[in-house]
Amino acid sequence: MDEWYPIQVKQKDKAGSPDIRDFEAVMTMHDRKKGFFISFDYSGDAMTEASQFFKKTGKMIIPLTVQEILDEHIAHKLA
Numbered sequence: 001m002d003e004w005y006p007i008q009v010k011q012k013d014k015a016g017s018p019d020i021r022d023f024e025a026v027m028t029m030h031d032r033k034k035g036f037f038i039s040f041d042y043s044g045d046a047m048t049e050a051s052q053f054f055k056k057t058g059k060m061i062i063p064l065t066v067q068e069i070l071d072e073h074i075a076h077k078l079a
Helices: 017-029 044-057 066-071
Strands: 007-009 034-039 060-065
Touching (some): 017 034
Parallel strands (some): 034 060
């Protein structure tokens, strides 16, 4: 079974674009179409980087915050 999704968890106040680029490299290396990135928050550059990665490759990084997970408001992101 080759259906799996990478997950990156960063224990920092804000994940930045370098964090997203590192995750993009992992997704590309393992040819994954979707990955989940978890952090307390994200810089604007990080969100732009994830969006540009999708536009270039069709591969989706789903950014989740710890608060979203705790609040259980992630159903629309996981669909």
